[in-house]
Amino acid sequence: MDDAFKIQQVNALQVLDSRGRPTLKVIVKTKSGAGYGYAPSGASRGEREAIELRDGGKKWLGYGVMRAITIVETMIKPRLVGLDSRYQAFIDSVLIALDGTPNKSKLGGNTTTATSIAVARSAAGTASLELFEYLGGPGARLLPTPLLNVINGGVHAGNELNIQEFMIIPVGADTFYDAMRMAVEVYGILKKILKEKYGLSAVNVGDEGGFAPPIKQTRQALDLLIESIQKAGYTVGTDFYLGIDAAASQFYSNEEEVYHLDGKSYSPGDLVEYYAGLVDEYPIRYIEDPFHEDAFNDYAELTRKIGKKVLIVGDDLYTTNTRYLEKGLEIKATNAVLVKINQIGTLTETIEFIRYAVSHGMRAIISHRSGDTEDPFIADLAVAMTTGLIKTGAPARGERTAKYNRLLEIESILQGSSQYAGVRPFKIG
Numbered sequence: 001m002d003d004a005f006k007i008q009q010v011n012a013l014q015v016l017d018s019r020g021r022p023t024l025k026v027i028v029k030t031k032s033g034a035g036y037g038y039a040p041s042g043a044s045r046g047e048r049e050a051i052e053l054r055d056g057g058k059k060w061l062g063y064g065v066m067r068a069i070t071i072v073e074t075m076i077k078p079r080l081v082g083l084d085s086r087y088q089a090f091i092d093s094v095l096i097a098l099d100g101t102p103n104k105s106k107l108g109g110n111t112t113t114a115t116s117i118a119v120a121r122s123a124a125g126t127a128s129l130e131l132f133e134y135l136g137g138p139g140a141r142l143l144p145t146p147l148l149n150v151i152n153g154g155v156h157a158g159n160e161l162n163i164q165e166f167m168i169i170p171v172g173a174d175t176f177y178d179a180m181r182m183a184v185e186v187y188g189i190l191k192k193i194l195k196e197k198y199g200l201s202a203v204n205v206g207d208e209g210g211f212a213p214p215i216k217q218t219r220q221a222l223d224l225l226i227e228s229i230q231k232a233g234y235t236v237g238t239d240f241y242l243g244i245d246a247a248a249s250q251f252y253s254n255e256e257e258v259y260h261l262d263g264k265s266y267s268p269g270d271l272v273e274y275y276a277g278l279v280d281e282y283p284i285r286y287i288e289d290p291f292h293e294d295a296f297n298d299y300a301e302l303t304r305k306i307g308k309k310v311l312i313v314g315d316d317l318y319t320t321n322t323r324y325l326e327k328g329l330e331i332k333a334t335n336a337v338l339v340k341i342n343q344i345g346t347l348t349e350t351i352e353f354i355r356y357a358v359s360h361g362m363r364a365i366i367s368h369r370s371g372d373t374e375d376p377f378i379a380d381l382a383v384a385m386t387t388g389l390i391k392t393g394a395p396a397r398g399e400r401t402a403k404y405n406r407l408l409e410i411e412s413i414l415q416g417s418s419q420y421a422g423v424r425p426f427k428i429g
């Protein structure tokens with residue numbers, strides 16, 4: 001074995017995420033390199049996600065991660081020191097075995113996520129390779145089309161919009177750089193329109209950097225996006241598509257078995273019609289979590305109805321877990337999956353999930369969390385996995401722009417040999 005890649009040190013410390021809550025940063029050192037990794041954190045978490053280990057108690061309002069840090073130092077470090085940092089799959093299998101639970105509840109999904117990312121980065125650093133090159137090889141040159149969440153609702157914002165995310169998708173750009181320019185222009189014009197229509201407080205931003213205006217209706221938000229795109233001089237439906245993440249578990253009532261949306265109650269069947277109507281009216285090509293997280297059959301119904309034209313995306317439905325994806329594939333529940341490393345807890349399981357989805361004809365969207373950090377890891381992962389799609393918030397707030405800025409950097413590193421995914425990932429019919 002090449003000694004340079006041997007892991008010599010594994011350390012962890014408590015830092016803060018974008019919501020001002022503790023999270024952990026893990027640093028892995030090899031003989032001649034080092035790498036770090038952070039754990040992000042969701043707010044609209046799926047029931048089947050890996051468990052986040054938190055300390056509880058009064059300090060840090062219970063969100064402290066000192067237990068996770070002790071686990072890194074006392075349980076994980078002794079097992080990793082001496083291993084070759086390039087053996088990602090083996091190292092992740094060590095973490096999985098050490099945990100021994102189906103949902104990482106012993107070590108914590110946050111603990112394993114930060115460690116797994118740090119291992120990959122330390123190996124890339126030791127090899128003097130860019131992270132996307134190390135993970136993706138020489139074919140990694142496709143810059144993803146970004147889904148920019150510019151109006152925030154649901155549990156990410158202090159307003160009354162039920163739908164959690166309203167996204168603009170710059171499919172008509174030729175380069176990632178141009179995609180960002182177009183998105184930034186629309187974002188700026190949206191801000192102006194919101195200020196004029198609803199006053200200064202309407203431009204306060206939510207967790208993912210999108211505006212959180214005091215509006216209540218889904219169609220109001222969509223109309224604002226259309227107006228902003230047009231005022232910026234772009235054509236809706238060719239330069240930009242629209243997308244939504246309903247995160248519908250958040251407005252589903254278990255007792256009543258209905259969805260409370262836009263001040264009305266919808267049965268699952270009504271909601272299928274509702275989405276189909278929206279897609280007829282607006283250039284929506286992306287709908288994430290349209291039903292609650294156990295409603296596999298309702299997803300399948302919607303996919304049958306509009307899945308030739310629209311990406312129907314499972315986030316809380318699958319929680320980056322191949323086991324639930326298998327179930328979704330059996331009944332063709334969706335034609336796309338959302339990918340969040342900390343939902344499953346290791347890079348290897350994440351890559352397996354992406355490969356499984358893509359090899360079965362699905363699209364995979366690499367995603368941030370609403371509580372995130374300055375770690376741009378998912379930018380490199382999206383390029384490495386050639387998924388062609390990334391979801392990482394508005395073009396604002398440092399933890400969001402960290403990812404966009406890294407993608408701009410990757411495009412510049414690739415100097416003309418890169419491609420921009422553009423409209424291609426949306427050709428599914």
Ligand code: PGA
Pocket residue numbers: 041042043044045046245247315367368369370371
């Ligand atoms: P979360 O939301 O990170 O708060 O879970 C993001 C999403 O639902 O896609």
Ligand code: ZN
Pocket residue numbers: 245247288289315316338
């Ligand atoms: Zn989601």
